[in-house]
Amino acid sequence: MVHRGYYGEFGGSFIPEVLFSSIEELADVFGQAREDPGFRAEYENILSTYSCRPTPLTFAENLTRYFGSARIYIKREDLNHTGAHKLNNVMGQGLLAKRMRKPRVIAETGAGQHGVATATMAARFGLQCTIYMGMVDMARQRPNVFWMERLGAEVVPVRDGTRLLKDAINEALRDWITNMDTTHYVLGTACGPHPFPEMVAWFQSIIGREAREQIMKYEGRLPTRVYACVGGGSNALGIFNAFFNDPVALVGVEAGGQGLYTGKHAARLSSRDGAVGVAHGYKGCFLQDRDGQMKQTHSVAAGLDYVGVSPVLASLKCKGRVRFEAATDEEVLKAFSLVVRKEGLVPALESAHAFAQAFKELPDLCGHDIILINQSGRGDKDIFTIADAFGDPGWQAFIKERAAEYDA
Ligand SMILES: *Cc1c(COP(=O)(O)O)cnc(C)c1O
Numbered sequence: 001m002v003h004r005g006y007y008g009e010f011g012g013s014f015i016p017e018v019l020f021s022s023i024e025e026l027a028d029v030f031g032q033a034r035e036d037p038g039f040r041a042e043y044e045n046i047l048s049t050y051s052c053r054p055t056p057l058t059f060a061e062n063l064t065r066y067f068g069s070a071r072i073y074i075k076r077e078d079l080n081h082t083g084a085h086k087l088n089n090v091m092g093q094g095l096l097a098k099r100m101r102k103p104r105v106i107a108e109t110g111a112g113q114h115g116v117a118t119a120t121m122a123a124r125f126g127l128q129c130t131i132y133m134g135m136v137d138m139a140r141q142r143p144n145v146f147w148m149e150r151l152g153a154e155v156v157p158v159r160d161g162t163r164l165l166k167d168a169i170n171e172a173l174r175d176w177i178t179n180m181d182t183t184h185y186v187l188g189t190a191c192g193p194h195p196f197p198e199m200v201a202w203f204q205s206i207i208g209r210e211a212r213e214q215i216m217k218y219e220g221r222l223p224t225r226v227y228a229c230v231g232g233g234s235n236a237l238g239i240f241n242a243f244f245n246d247p248v249a250l251v252g253v254e255a256g257g258q259g260l261y262t263g264k265h266a267a268r269l270s271s272r273d274g275a276v277g278v279a280h281g282y283k284g285c286f287l288q289d290r291d292g293q294m295k296q297t298h299s300v301a302a303g304l305d306y307v308g309v310s311p312v313l314a315s316l317k318c319k320g321r322v323r324f325e326a327a328t329d330e331e332v333l334k335a336f337s338l339v340v341r342k343e344g345l346v347p348a349l350e351s352a353h354a355f356a357q358a359f360k361e362l363p364d365l366c367g368h369d370i371i372l373i374n375q376s377g378r379g380d381k382d383i384f385t386i387a388d389a390f391g392d393p394g395w396q397a398f399i400k401e402r403a404a405e406y407d408a
Helices: 017-035 037-050 061-067 086-099 113-125 135-140 142-150 165-179 196-204 206-219 234-243 311-318 329-343 349-364 380-389 393-407
Strands: 057-059 071-076 104-109 128-134 154-158 183-185 225-229 249-257 274-279 282-287 322-328 370-375
Touching (some): 017 165, 057 206, 061 071, 061 329, 061 349, 086 104, 086 183, 086 196, 104 113, 128 135, 128 165, 135 154, 142 154, 142 380, 196 206, 196 311, 206 370, 234 311, 234 370, 249 349, 322 349, 329 349, 329 380
Parallel strands (some): 071 370, 104 128, 104 183, 128 154, 225 249, 249 322
């Protein structure tokens, strides 16, 4: 069991014995579904009729002119239903839950986006739904909590630990152990025990397949570099996947937070603070102290604020196939403003990390180069954080009040 699902030295399946049969069942059902053309057709059909696939590839004409360097293309995952790439994964897992005849789904969520996507899928497929969310994240992402509840999900506040995503993951795992006969755990990113990393990456690979076809149609050649932000790693693997065998540079951008030297970041692969360890069901690279305790992470983007990262990406770093960089909160907010003003696009703060790193590197490139940036989601959900960052005192008071509500 533990030997399956390894990517180099990373991955595996480190779970309590009681979960073995559930994980085994999931791996089998996914294995069969992946080979079944009927399943693939059903999956693609629901994404094109219910979400917005294929999502467009937008030529960023104004940014291209502004930088006077490479031609800039943006893959528009923000146009998916519920506003991010998350739905690609969640609808796929929903179809698998139905195949396994499980009437209930649970999920953990950080930014709230995965919770909203899961609650949406559950409503559509008629499944019961429970979402675990850290209390700090609940305060930061109030609108997402509101919508999950309207969609019929039960949102359980997690008061343990740092009250962030990693604490919500522990709670969700506890629930799964208790209710595994009736419940499928919809993991939100390419992490966790096998088969989750492979399965989530497979569902997200639709992003790269489309993007590759689109850029070949528009430009007749491949991009020089592809940029994606890296939280758990699912949108990055989704777009990178189509270019692994091509001479295309792949750049994963992590949360540099307040700076790599402050310790307040979530740069697991791009800083020296990440170390190999086992947590949340897999062997990977985690931000931890010398005793192996998980560190606090920091990012202006809740969706990148996670101590671990996909074992698939950790392995691709070791192989030298993907380069990892970090963008600081400040760089990200600047890049965000530039994208809004120049293109009228509103990227999520997570996605703005990919833009920030691309903008830093544009001076190294020339007019013959093409870059592709994955806009993983839209920024509407970040309204409070952005207003706060740009120093609007009215909003600051509003946010403090909301946070106090959840602490009560
Ligand atoms: C959740 C989220 C991310 C981070 O998750 P990955 O698995 O790394 O893709 C990035 N962007 C947006 C918009 C998100 O909602």
